[in-house]
Structures are given as C-alpha cells and as structure tokens.
Amino acid sequence: MVINFNADNKYLFQLNDFAERFTWSGQSLEGIFDLEFNLSSLGNFDLEGTAPTMETPSGNVAGIQQGEIIAVRGVDYKLVREEQDGLGISFLILQKAV
Amino acid sequence: MNASGQIANAFKAVLTGLTTTGAKAYRARSLSLGEANLPAILINLGADSLVEDELSGLSDGGLGETWVQEVSVVALTKAVDSEVGEDTLLLIKSEIEVALFTDPTLGISIKYLEITSVSAPEISTEGEKTGLSIEINCAATYRIKQGVPDAIIN
Numbered sequence: 001m002v003i004n005f006n007a008d009n010k011y012l013f014q015l016n017d018f019a020e021r022f023t024w025s026g027q028s029l030e031g032i033f034d035l036e037f038n039l040s041s042l043g044n045f046d047l048e049g050t051a052p053t054m055e056t057p058s059g060n061v062a063g064i065q066q067g068e069i070i071a072v073r074g075v076d077y078k079l080v081r082e083e084q085d086g087l088g089i090s091f092l093i094l095q096k097a098v
Numbered sequence: 099m100n101a102s103g104q105i106a107n108a109f110k111a112v113l114t115g116l117t118t119t120g121a122k123a124y125r126a127r128s129l130s131l132g133e134a135n136l137p138a139i140l141i142n143l144g145a146d147s148l149v150e151d152e153l154s155g156l157s158d159g160g161l162g163e164t165w166v167q168e169v170s171v172v173a174l175t176k177a178v179d180s181e182v183g184e185d186t187l188l189l190i191k192s193e194i195e196v197a198l199f200t201d202p203t204l205g206i207s208i209k210y211l212e213i214t215s216v217s218a219p220e221i222s223t224e225g226e227k228t229g230l231s232i233e234i235n236c237a238a239t240y241r242i243k244q245g246v247p248d249a250i251i252n
Binding site (some may be wrong): 051 | 127136178224229
C-alpha cells in the first residue's frame with residue numbers, strides 16, 4: 001500500500017491552525033514559521049539570537065535555491081539551506097536578507 | 099593585585115570607550131552575549147612566561163624577573179550582511195591597535211607591548227544574523243622583583 005504523504009501533509013499547514021502565508025518567487029504559499037532562540041558558537045564564545053525557519057510541503061518550494069528570498073511577516077529572509085525530511089516536508093533554514 | 103590581573107585590567111581600561119564598541123569591553127566573560135551586547139571586545143589572559151635570560155640583579159640586592167603575559171583580545175559582532183560584519187571587525191581591530199599603542203606602557207610600566215598575531219575572521223551562519231569574530235593575540239612584557247608578584251617595576 002502506498003501512503004500518499006502529500007495528501008496528508010496539506011492538513012498540517014492549515015491557515016486556521018499554525019500555518020501562515022509567505023511569499024517566494026511571486027507565489028503566496030502556506031507554511032509554519034518559527035523564530036526560536038538560538039545560541040551560536042564562535043570560538044570559545046556563544047552569541048544569542050534567533051533562528052528563523054519555515055516548514056512547508058516540499059512541493060511548495062520545489063527548485064528553491066540557496067540565497068533566494070522568501071518574505072514572511074513583512075520581513076525578507078534569504079535561504080541558507082533546505083532540509084527535506086524525506087516525507088514531503090521541507091525545513092527552510094533562513095537568515096535575514098540585506 | 100597580581101601583575102597579570104593588573105595587565106588584564108589595563109587592557110580593559112584602554113579598550114573601553116572605543117567608537118565601535120563603547121562600554122562593551124569584558125574581561126574573562128563566561129556569559130553568552132546577546133545582540134544588545136554587540137559589537138563587543140572580550141579580554142582573556144593567556145600564558146605568563148618567564149624570560150630566563152633577562153634575570154637581573156636589582157639595586158636592593160633582589161632578583162629582577164622579566165615575564166611575558168599573553169593576552170587574547172577578541173572582537174565580536176553580528177550583521178545581516180557578512181561583508182559589512184567583516185568590515186566592522188576590521189574597524190574594531192584598527193581601533194584596538196590605536197588604543198593599545200597610544201601608551202604602550204598601558205599606564206602600568208609595561209616594558210614592551212606587541213600584537214603577535216591576528217586570527218582569520220571566524221564566521222557563524224547559525225541564526226538570523228551572521229556572527230563574526232576575530233582574535234588579536236598580544237604579549238605584554240613586564241618586570242617584577244622575585245617574590246613580589248603584585249608590583250610591576252621599571
């Protein structure tokens with residue numbers, strides 16, 4: 001039996017639940033945006049900050065490239081990397097864009 | 099206070115109030131740094147080594163010792179644009195050098211003050227902004243009378 005993860009995944013990204021809209025390449029898409037506390041190491045020292053990520057169905061952002069811009073909550077972020085979970089979900093690791 | 103502590107404090111005093119980092123110069127800081135604390139300078143003591151071929155007799159009959167105290171000065175910043183961040187680090191580096199050598203005695207009779215090396219800028223891409231640091235390694239040569247570690251002498 002083949003499980004259609006794509007069909008299931010769409011229920012994870014309902015706008016009346018945790019998802020919100022973001023834009024990429026002129027498209028308005030749905031994803032779950034997180035801005036969690038982050039501690040980054042530089043040598044022997046730790047810098048505090050936040051780590052923005054966008055979780056979205058991989059099909060939403062097929063072909064997205066490092067450095068491309070997504071906009072969410074009125075802020076532009078550039079893609080550092082895309083991490084796919086192998087089940088149809090992509091985690092977009094983001095940094096603030098200039 | 100031990101001569102090494104006096105040297106660390108002298109570095110902190112000289113490096114406090116730079117245009118780029120202002121009051122954010124910290125000695126032996128163990129706490130993480132938030133963005134409100136950046137850009138910043140961290141001052142940490144390194145090894146303290148005796149220069150054996152510079153032992154000398156003092157006029158009071160005591161033995162004069164020459165020591166070299168290593169001091170690490172780290173500049174840290176965060177920036178949206180990593181090129182801008184790197185330029186900020188290099189500006190801080192210039193300000194540190196000017197501040198240290200305005201009076202190389204650091205006001206505490208340091209005999210020789212040198213910048214011995216500067217690390218390559220380190221970049222962290224974790225998080226919303228790029229974190230950057232650069233380490234400036236210094237050596238402060240000073241003299242004490244043997245058995246009197248709290249008094250730096252000329």
